[in-house]
Amino acid sequence: MHIDKAALGDLACGAAFLGSGGGGDPYHNRLIGEARIARQGPFQLIGLDALADDALVAPCGWIGAPAVSIEKLPNGSEAARGLRRLEQLLGRRVDAVLPIEIGGGNALAPLLAAAELGIPVVDADGMGRAFPESQMSIFSIRGLSACPSVLTGPCGSLAVIETPDNHAHERLARQLSIALGGDAHMVEYPLTGRQAKDHAIPGSISTAIAAGAAIRAARANGAAPFEALFAALRGSRLYPFAGVLFDGKIVDLEREIRDGFSCGNIVIEGFGGAGRMDLAFQNENLVARRDGTVCAMTPDIITIMDRETADAITTDRLKYGQRVKVVGAAAPWMLREAHALALVGPAAFGMADPYIPIETLNPWRTA
Template identity: 70%
Template sequence: MQLDRQGLADLALGAAFLGSGGGGDPYYALLLAEAEFDRHGPFEVIGLDDLADDALVVPVGWIGAPTVSVEKLPNGREAVDGLRRLEEIMGRRIDAVIPIEIGGSNGLAPLFAAARLGIPVLDCDGMGRAFPESQMAIFNIRGLSACPSILTTACGALSLIETDDNLMHERLARALSVAVGGIAHLTEYPLIGRQARDHAIHGTVTAARDVGAAIRQARESGQDPFAAMFAALAATGLYPHAGVLFDGKIADIERETRGGFSVGRVRFESFDGASRMELEFQNENLIARRDGQVVAMVPDILTVMDRETAESITTERLKYGQRVKVVGAAAPAILREAGALEFVGPRAFGFAQDYVPIEEIDAWLKP
């Protein structure tokens, strides 16, 4: 598959939804990707079956608080600098890159590095959505090491992280990102081709592009973009259940940047004032309660969207008075396994309850 300018815009639109409110707004990443497209032409995206067993594959993405990324822009070289240094450490050329998470800005993060290095992007990622912490990647859940890892910044600083404890890797990388201004680029979980094929979540780049294309095409033809998006999500095979959980306006928002994260809660009211919803977030939206009852929880996807355009609104861009729909979607099955829920389920975020799939809470989501 090749991504042209339209494909990039569709990917950004779909990745914004899959970010569950996080991963960073893809606007600036799209600008950088479009600039590389103008220089180098379409981006090459290949399937995992086209990858050699011994190929070197590297996930990339940004770490930090999305609220900071709105004001502290990248220089465009962070990923390239990190990948070049990793090549020096490992003594070989990198053969392909992938997004550490398909959500938000990080869904596009590998593109400009791939263009500059002349290598493809693989049609997969490490989370199937966005999560706030590095150890929440499927590669850690499957027992792979995050290191050697390279953290780079817009000012040109570079840090090598080496530890055999992936939780410690997250803590070190988070502390470094705070020290350099709240946002940094991270190259992590270097893989060989066989590991990528066995453990990465397949087809997510294509899925994000297709979801974005469905929204765009529906808007262009005057159709319902939400219905088109739900059909596209189901067609991916990764996100089989989706629907609108709330329709109303933002009545209140609490948000702060703390410990390298954007954390807070947002409250919604229906237009007739009869119903309310509350979302809690840590970069990403984590749990939704409608009139006091939980209706969806992590790892399932929760995204706030403009109710007219189906444009996703990341947590750092939520504002009082926005007229929105809160949309829920089932997470990929791999994230619902017992071993994965230890890292990405509600208890991993401090909520005192076990995970219940969104389609069991909201049975009407089932086809």
């Protein structure tokens, strides 16, 4: 499969939704990707089954506060420099890359790196959405090491990270990203082809493209874009339940950069006196409460979208007065297992609420 200009736009749209508010705004990477397609042709996308078992696969993406990336643009060489350094460390060529997370701009970043090295992108990712911390990947959940990893900044700085565990890796990488201005590129969790087949979340890139394409087609045909999105997600089988959680206007917003993350709270007032919704985020939206009652929580996806266009609004793009729909979707099943919830569920973010699946909390669960 190849990703041409139209598919790239669909990927940007679908990945923005799957980011649950995080992963970075895909706009800048989309522009760079379109320019590269114009010069070199479409990006190459392969399935997990196309990998040799002994292939070297490099997950990669950006680490830092998404709000920083709006004003502090990359120089364009960070990913390729990181991948080439990994090749030096391991003494062999990288055969393919994949996104460490499918959410937001991080879904597109590996395409640009792959084109620079002349290698394909694998139709899979490491999170099935976006999460704020490195150890929240499926590879860490399944016991794989993030190291050696390579972190690069736009100023030319490069650091190789080796730590005894993945929590220590996240802490060190986070502090380095802060020192580099709050945003840096990281190549991590180097995998064999066999490990990628066994553990990566399959089909997430093609699912994001299908979701974006469904929204685009609905707009063009005067159909309902939200219903088109939900149908595409259900058809993927990765995200079997999806629906609208709330409809209203943003009336309060608190956002700050804290410890290398974009953190804050959002208040949405429902139309026609339909109550209110409160959301908390750490790069990504973590929990949504409707009139004080939880209606969605991590690892399930919570995305704020423009109520007319169905454009996903990342947490760094939220503004007072925006008229929005809050949309939820079930996370991939592997993120809902008990050992996974210890790393990506509510308790991992200090919340006392026990995890309850989004389809149990909402009336559209049987749709």
